[in-house]
Amino acid sequence: MQERTMTPEPLPFHPNPKKPDIALPQGACDAHCHVFGPAARFPFAPQRTYTPIDAPKEKLFALHRHLGLERSILVQASCHGTDNAAMLDAIAAGEGRYRGIAMVERDIDQSELERLHEGGVRGVRFNFVTHLGKPADLDAIREITAKIIPLGWHAVVHFDAHRLEGLAPFLRELQLPMVIDHMGRIDASAGPEQPAFQLLLDLMQDERFWVKVCGSERISRAGPPFEDAAIFGAILVEKFPDRVLWGTDWPHPNIKKHMPDDGALVDLLKIIAPRPELMQKLLVDNPTRLYWPETL
Ligand code: 0GY
Numbered sequence: 001m002q003e004r005t006m007t008p009e010p011l012p013f014h015p016n017p018k019k020p021d022i023a024l025p026q027g028a029c030d031a032h033c034h035v036f037g038p039a040a041r042f043p044f045a046p047q048r049t050y051t052p053i054d055a056p057k058e059k060l061f062a063l064h065r066h067l068g069l070e071r072s073i074l075v076q077a078s079c080h081g082t083d084n085a086a087m088l089d090a091i092a093a094g095e096g097r098y099r100g101i102a103m104v105e106r107d108i109d110q111s112e113l114e115r116l117h118e119g120g121v122r123g124v125r126f127n128f129v130t131h132l133g134k135p136a137d138l139d140a141i142r143e144i145t146a147k148i149i150p151l152g153w154h155a156v157v158h159f160d161a162h163r164l165e166g167l168a169p170f171l172r173e174l175q176l177p178m179v180i181d182h183m184g185r186i187d188a189s190a191g192p193e194q195p196a197f198q199l200l201l202d203l204m205q206d207e208r209f210w211v212k213v214c215g216s217e218r219i220s221r222a223g224p225p226f227e228d229a230a231i232f233g234a235i236l237v238e239k240f241p242d243r244v245l246w247g248t249d250w251p252h253p254n255i256k257k258h259m260p261d262d263g264a265l266v267d268l269l270k271i272i273a274p275r276p277e278l279m280q281k282l283l284v285d286n287p288t289r290l291y292w293p294e295t296l
Helices: 057-067 085-093 110-118 138-151 161-173 181-185 195-204 227-239 262-267 276-291
Strands: 029-033 071-075 098-102 121-128 154-159 178-180 209-212
Touching (some): 057 085, 057 262, 071 085, 110 121, 121 138, 138 154, 154 161, 178 181, 181 209
Parallel strands (some): 071 098, 121 154, 178 209
16 A cells, blocks of 8 residues: 655645534634634744644634624634734624634733733633644743733633643642633543543533533544544533533644534534533623623
8 A cells, every 4th residue: 555645735624614504592602713814914923833724814704604603712823923913803803703812922011911902812822732832831821820810811721631630730720710722632532531531520620610612623533523522522511511612623723634514513512512501601601701701
């Protein structure tokens, strides 16, 4: 058999996602997605570990209309580093329906934080994922979180499952809400009894922690339609219905094999949040509490 050659080219996002089988509730929020570039206007960071294809805001907005998502949280991705300009530009175009999670330098000052807040930012992301570069510095996190707590912001933490055991004591020290990305990137084939998932459940007993029950396409080992991963989301939603969020993760950076159909990812919500009251909390009430509390 001929060996497959790996291509450095990123996979393009799905060109024509299906219409979801399910209608989403009014005010449904995609709580994890990105905009990339366009590079000609918003260059990627020199220290990035990958170069994505352009995924501009217009394409994201069209996807959201197609899927029935009315609001969204734009998460700063590592390929743009701490230059949050593309994200802020997209939020500004969203007329209040979009909010953001930034990445910031350790020495960020109050006036810059206030500028980000004005621009719709409500939290800072810390990355510990090996393929995304150097892990976040713990002292820098302490300093940054001390500065963002007065603004009512939270932290978003993104890590590989094997890091959780080492990271958990540090996270428990932090005095602000923390949202864990992609179900802690556990390995869906290792079953709910695996130590990393049990530790995630244990952390979630503490009311400061929230978890995103998306990323099924990342943690699945069975492949499309990623149902092996969605069952972990279902467990988290059932146990912690008031501290779960969901998102598309469009345009799916670093997906190497099975680029998901975003409409089919929405359909996975039938497994993840099988009752209307769970869907309402996951897609509407929880994002409102965390990102638009002033509307309550
Ligand atoms: C994600 C996942 C990835 C990328 C990033 O910051 C990023 O560049 O988050 C990934 O490569 O797994 O959350 O979209």
